Amino acid sequence: MDLFLQLVMTGIMVGSIYALVALGWVLIYKCSGVLNLAMGELTLIGGYVCLSFYLRFCEQMSVASAFMLSLALTLVVGFILGRLTERIFLRKMIGEPILAVIMVTVGLSFFFKGMVFIVWDTDTQVFLPRIFSVDPMHIFGIAVGEVYFWSFIAAMILMVIFVLFFKYTRWGLAMQACADDEMAALSLGVSAKFVYALAWAIAFMAAGVGGSLLGNINGLNYSVSLLGLLVLPVVVFGGLNSVPGAIVGGITIGLLQNLSDGGLTLLKIYFPDFWWPVTIKEVGPFVFMVIFLLFKPFGLWGWERIERV
Amino acid sequence: MSYLPCGSYFDSYREEQKWWRTPFIKGKMVLMVVLALALPYLVSGEWMSVAYTINYYILAALGVQLLIGYCGQITLGHAAFVAVGAYCSSMMVLFLPWPQPIVDAGLAYPISLICAGLLAGIWSVLFGLPSARVKGFYLIMTTMAAQWVTVPLVITQYVSQIGGRGHYFSLPPGTIKVGPWLIDSDTKIYYLSVFLVALCLLAMGNIARSRLGRAWVAIRDNDIAAETMGVNIVWYKLLAFFVAGFFGGVAGAFYITALSFVSPEHYEWFFSLLWVGIILIGGVGSIQGIVFGSIFVVMVFKLLEMGVLGLSGVLMESYPHLGWVTTKIIFFKEAAFGMAIIFFLMYEPNGLAYRYWQLKNYFNLWPFSYTGKGH
Numbered sequence: 001m002d003l004f005l006q007l008v009m010t011g012i013m014v015g016s017i018y019a020l021v022a023l024g025w026v027l028i029y030k031c032s033g034v035l036n037l038a039m040g041e042l043t044l045i046g047g048y049v050c051l052s053f054y055l056r057f058c059e060q061m062s063v064a065s066a067f068m069l070s071l072a073l074t075l076v077v078g079f080i081l082g083r084l085t086e087r088i089f090l091r092k093m094i095g096e097p098i099l100a101v102i103m104v105t106v107g108l109s110f111f112f113k114g115m116v117f118i119v120w121d122t123d124t125q126v127f128l129p130r131i132f133s134v135d136p137m138h139i140f141g142i143a144v145g146e147v148y149f150w151s152f153i154a155a156m157i158l159m160v161i162f163v164l165f166f167k168y169t170r171w172g173l174a175m176q177a178c179a180d181d182e183m184a185a186l187s188l189g190v191s192a193k194f195v196y197a198l199a200w201a202i203a204f205m206a207a208g209v210g211g212s213l214l215g216n217i218n219g220l221n222y223s224v225s226l227l228g229l230l231v232l233p234v235v236v237f238g239g240l241n242s243v244p245g246a247i248v249g250g251i252t253i254g255l256l257q258n259l260s261d262g263g264l265t266l267l268k269i270y271f272p273d274f275w276w277p278v279t280i281k282e283v284g285p286f287v288f289m290v291i292f293l294l295f296k297p298f299g300l301w302g303w304e305r306i307e308r309v
Numbered sequence: 310m311s312y313l314p315c316g317s318y319f320d321s322y323r324e325e326q327k328w329w330r331t332p333f334i335k336g337k338m339v340l341m342v343v344l345a346l347a348l349p350y351l352v353s354g355e356w357m358s359v360a361y362t363i364n365y366y367i368l369a370a371l372g373v374q375l376l377i378g379y380c381g382q383i384t385l386g387h388a389a390f391v392a393v394g395a396y397c398s399s400m401m402v403l404f405l406p407w408p409q410p411i412v413d414a415g416l417a418y419p420i421s422l423i424c425a426g427l428l429a430g431i432w433s434v435l436f437g438l439p440s441a442r443v444k445g446f447y448l449i450m451t452t453m454a455a456q457w458v459t460v461p462l463v464i465t466q467y468v469s470q471i472g473g474r475g476h477y478f479s480l481p482p483g484t485i486k487v488g489p490w491l492i493d494s495d496t497k498i499y500y501l502s503v504f505l506v507a508l509c510l511l512a513m514g515n516i517a518r519s520r521l522g523r524a525w526v527a528i529r530d531n532d533i534a535a536e537t538m539g540v541n542i543v544w545y546k547l548l549a550f551f552v553a554g555f556f557g558g559v560a561g562a563f564y565i566t567a568l569s570f571v572s573p574e575h576y577e578w579f580f581s582l583l584w585v586g587i588i589l590i591g592g593v594g595s596i597q598g599i600v601f602g603s604i605f606v607v608m609v610f611k612l613l614e615m616g617v618l619g620l621s622g623v624l625m626e627s628y629p630h631l632g633w634v635t636t637k638i639i640f641f642k643e644a645a646f647g648m649a650i651i652f653f654l655m656y657e658p659n660g661l662a663y664r665y666w667q668l669k670n671y672f673n674l675w676p677f678s679y680t681g682k683g684h
Contacts, residue, residue, distance in 0.1 A: 035446050037385075092655050098445055099383050100654050103589055106385075106582050107654070110647025114640040236450055275467065283462045286454040290439065293451060297443045307533055 005142045007262040008255060013144070013152035014217075015254020018227075020155040021210040022234040022246035023162060024203030030179035030241045031199040034090060035102050038109035039207060043228030045081070045112055046208025047215035048120045050074040054127055067131045071154075074208045082204030086197045094196075113225065124221040131216060151213040158209055159247065162202065166243075171198060179241075226282055230257075233289040239302025248300065253285050260284045326518055345503050349496045357495035359611050361567055364502035366603035368560035370584040370591075371509055372433075372553035377585065378594035379517060380549035381529030382440055383449050385581050386456035387557055392576035393432045393459065394425035394558025396468055399478050399565045401425070402485060404471075415486040418566075425562035426555040432459070433554025434547050441543045444532070456578050465573045477572035485566050492566045505563050509556055514596055516552065525549055529594075579643075586650045592660025601661035609649065610642050617641065 021043060028036050053070030061069075089108060093101050132150055136143040166172035177185040178195040186192055207228065214224050234253045238245025261281050268276050277283075298304045319325040329335040348360060369391050376382045401421035411417055436455035440448055469477065485492045492498055516522050524545045527535035536542050565571055583606070591602025621635040634641075653660065 035449075089651055089655075096654075096658070099377065099593070100589075100658060102383070102446075102449065103585060104651050104654050107586070107647040107650030110582070110650070111644045112647075114642075114644025114647065117640040118637050118644070232450060232453070236447065240446070277462055277466045280462070283457050286457040290451050290454045290458075293443055293447055294439055297447055 002142070003262065006144065007258045009139070009142050009144050010148050011255035011258030012251055013148040013254070014258065015251035016152045016155040016159075017210045017213050017250075018230055018234050018254050019247040019250025020158055020206050021228055022231045022238070022250045023159060023243065024206035025231050025235055026238075026241065026243055026246040027175075027199045027206075028203050029235075030243075031175055032090070032094065032196040033101075034093070034105065035098065035240075036105045036203070037102060037229075037232075038105045038112060039203075039231045040225035040228030041109045041112035041116070042204055042207035043211035043214065044116050044220075044222075044225040045211070046074055046078060046204070047211030047220045047224050048116055048125075049077050049208065050212035051125055051127060051215060051220055052120070054131075058129060063129055063131055067127075071209060071212060074212055075205045078204035078208035079201045082201035083197045085204070086200035090196065090200065091193065122222065124219040125215075126219040127216055145217075147213075147216050151216070154209065154213060158206065162206070163243075175199065230282075230285055233285040236289050236299055237292060239299030241303055242299070242301035245299060245301040253288075256288060257281055257284055328514070342507075345507075346500075349499060354495055357499050358567070359607060361495070361499045361502040363603045363607045364499070364506045365560060365564045365567070366584065366587055366607060367506050367599050368502075368509055368563060369557060369580075370587045370599045370603060371513055372556035372560070373584045374588045374593075374596070374599050375513065375525075375553045375556065376549055378588060378598070379522065379529060380525040380546065381532070382437070382546060382549060383445070384452040384553070385449050385585060386436070386452035386454070386459075386578075387553070387584055388576040388578065388580040389436075389455045389459035390429040390433045390554045390557035391561035391564075391580070392464055392573070393554075394429040394561030395565050395571050395576070396464060396478075396561075397428045397558065398422055398425035398562035399480060399571045400468075400471070402565075403478060403480070412486075415488040415490070418485045418487055418492075422559060422562040426558035429558025429561065430551040430554035433550045433557065437547055437550030440546045440550070453578075456581055460573055460576050460578075464576070469573060477570040479570040480565060480568065482569070498566050501566060502563060505559060509559065510596060510600075513556070517596070521545070521548065583646070586646060588660075589650060590653045590660060592662030595660070595662040597665065598660050598662035601665065605661060606646065606649070609645060613642055613645055614638055 021039060024042075025036055025039050028034050050070050050073075053073050054066055057066035057069055060066075085108065089104060090101075093104050132146040135146070137146050137149060138144075139149070166176055174185070174190045175195050175198060177188070177190055178192060182192060185195075211220075211224055211228065214227050218224075230253060231250075234249040235246060236249075237252060238247075238249030261279065261284070264276060264280055267274075280287075317325070324330070329338060349357060352360075369387065372390065373384060373387050376384045376387075398418070398421040401424060402418055405417075405421075407417045411420070433455075436451060436458075439451040443451065472478070482493045483491055487501060490497060492501060517525075524535070524540045527538065527540055528542050528545060528549075532542055561576075564575075568575065587602035587606050588599060589602070590605055591600070592598030617635060617638050624634060657664065
C-alpha cells in the first residue's frame with residue numbers, strides 16, 4: 001500500500017511536468033494549427049540552457065538563487081528562441097498540407113538535436129552541486145523525492161501563471177480569440193503573426209522549464225528528449241485542442257507510466273519465470289495511446305471533426 | 310518519333326501507359342541499366358558502399374512513398390517494418406535447419422527474403438488496422454507507436470535475446486549465398502541491391518498504373534469521395550500497408566548482407582524520419598523522386614563526411630583545439646539533414662522530381678519555351 005501511494009504521488013508529480021510541456025504543445029496547435037513533433041528537442045534545449053547558466057552562477061551565489069536565476073534566464077532564452085523559430089521556419093508554412101508542416105517540425109527536431117549535441121556533447125550531465133537533497137521528504141507520511149515535489153510546485157505555479165495570462169491579459173485574450181476563430185480575430189485587429197510567435201515563445205518557455213526539471217531528476221542526456229516526446233500520448237489522450245485536456249492527460253500519463261513500471265517490478269518479483277520486458281516506461285504510454293485511439297479517436301475533450309466530401 | 314511532342318497524340322490508353330513510349334526513353338533506360346551494371350568498374354570500392362546504401366534507402370523509402378505519396382497514409386514508423394524484415398531474414402538464415410540441397414543451391418537466403426517481406430507486411434497490416442478508424446495526425450501517432458512497440462520493446466527485449474548472443478546477431482561473411490554466388494564483397498552486395506531495386510521499382514510502377522494504384526490515389530485525394538465511388542477504402546488501405554510493409558521487409562532483409570551484425574540500433578526512429586525526409590526531398594508521389602531523394606541524402610552525408618574528415622588533418626595541425634569537429638560528424642549530418650528537409654519544404658515543396666520534370670520540359674520545348682525568361 002505504501003509503495004502504491006508512493007508510486008501514485010511520484011506519478012502525479014512527474015505528470016505535472018508532462019502537463020506543462022503538453023500545455024505548450026496544445027497552445028501551438030490551437031493558435032496556429034501546427035502539429036509539433038520537435039517538442040522533445042525543445043525540452044532538451046531548455047534543460048541544457050538552464051544547466052549551463054546554473055553551472056556558471058552556482059559559484060557566485062547560493063544554490064537556490066542560482067537555480068531560480070538560471071530558470072528565469074531559461075525563460076528569456078526560450079522566449080527569444082521561440083520567436084526566432086516561428087519567424088524563420090514556421091511562418092512560411094502557414095496553410096501548407098499537414099505532412100509538410102509536420103515534417104518541418106521533424107526537420108527542426110533533427111537540427112536542434114544535432115546542434116545540442118554539437119554544443120553540449122552526449123554525456124549525461126547533472127546539476128552539481130545538487131539543488132534538491134537526495135533524502136526523501138514526507139508528505140502525509142508518504143516518502144517522496146524532493147526533486148519531484150519541487151518540480152510539481154514549479155510546474156503548478158507556471159501553469160497557473162499561464163492560465164491567468166490567457167484569462168486576464170490583452171495578449172492572452174488575443175491568443176484565445178485567434179484559437180477560437182481566426183478569421184473573426186483577424187477582422188477585429190488581432191495580429192495572427194504576433195499570436196503565432198507568442199504561442200511558439202510560450203511553448204519554448206514551458207518546454208524549457210519542463211526540461212530543466214526533468215534534467216534534475218535523472219540528469220540531462222538524450223533520454224530527456226524522449227520524455228519530451230511523451231507529450232504526444234498526452235495530447236492524444238486529452239484531445240488535441242484542449243488545455244484542461246493537456247493538464248489532465250499529462251498527470252494521467254505520468255501516473256500510468258509510474259504505476260505500470262511499478263506493477264512490472266512487482267510482477268517480476270512474484271513471477272520471475274515469465275518473460276517480462278525489462279522496462280516499459282517509454283513504450284507503455286504509446287501502447288496505451290494506440291488502444292485509447294481505437295475507442296476514442298478525438299481524446300477526452302478534443303473537437304470531433306465531421307467530414308464531408 | 311524519338312521524343313514526345315507537346316500535347317497528347319496517343320491513339321489508345323495502352324500506348325499512353327506504356328513504359329517506353331519512345332525509342333529515346335528506351336535508349337535512356339538501357340543506358341541507365343548499363344551504367345548501373347558498369348558502376349563497379351568505374352568507381353573505387355569505397356563508393357560501392359555508398360551505392361548500395363543509396364539502393365537500400367530506395368528500397369526502404371519505396372514503402373513510405375507508397376503509403377504517403379500514393380495512398381495518403383502518413384507513416385512515421387517504417388523502420389519498424391524494415392527491422393522486422395531484417396530480423397526475420399537473419400534469424401531464418403542463422404537458425405533454421407535448412408536441408409542440404411537448398412543450402413547448396415543457395416536458396417536459403419532468397420527464401421528468407423520473401424518470408425521477411427511477408428512477415429513485415431503482416432506486421433505492417435497489424436499497425437495499419439487503426440487506419441480504418443483514424444487518419445491524419447492520429448494515424449501518425451499509431452505508426453509512431455509501431456516504431457516504439459516493435460524496436461525498443463519486441464526486438465530489443467525479446468527477439469535479440471534469442472540464442473543468448475547478447476544484443477545482436479552476428480552474420481559472419483560467407484553466411485549469405487544467393488544461387489551460386491556468395492555475397493561477400495561490396496561489389497556483389499551492390500549487384501544484389503541493383504537487382505532488387507530494379508525488381509521493386511518495376512513492381513511499384515506497375516502497381517501504380519493498375520486498378521490498385523488508381524484506388525490508392527483516389528483514397529489519397531479524397532477518401533470520402535472514393536468511398537462513395539465504390540472503393541472499399543479499408544481493404545485498399547490495408548493492402549497499401551501490406552505492400553509497403555513487404556517492400557520494407559525486403560529492404561531490411563537485403564541490408565543484412567551489408568551489415569556484419571544486426572542490432573536494434575540500425576532501426577531507430579531516426580531512420581523512419583529519414584525515409585520520410587527522402588521522399589519529401591525527392592518529391593511526394595513520384596517513383597523517380599525516391600531515387601533522387603536517396604541519392605541526394607546519401608551523397609550529402611557522404612560529402613559532408615569527406616569534407617570534414619578531409620579537412621581534419623589540416624585542422625588538427627593548425628587548430629588542435631578543433632579536434633572535436635571530427636568526433637561530432639554524426640551530429641553535423643543530422644543538423645544538415647534537418648536543414649535540408651526544411652529548405653526543400655519551404656522553397657521546393659514538389660521535390661527534386663519536379664525540378665527534373667521542369668528541366669526535361671525546358672529541353673523539350675527549347676527554344677520556344679513559353680514559361681518566360683528566367684524560368
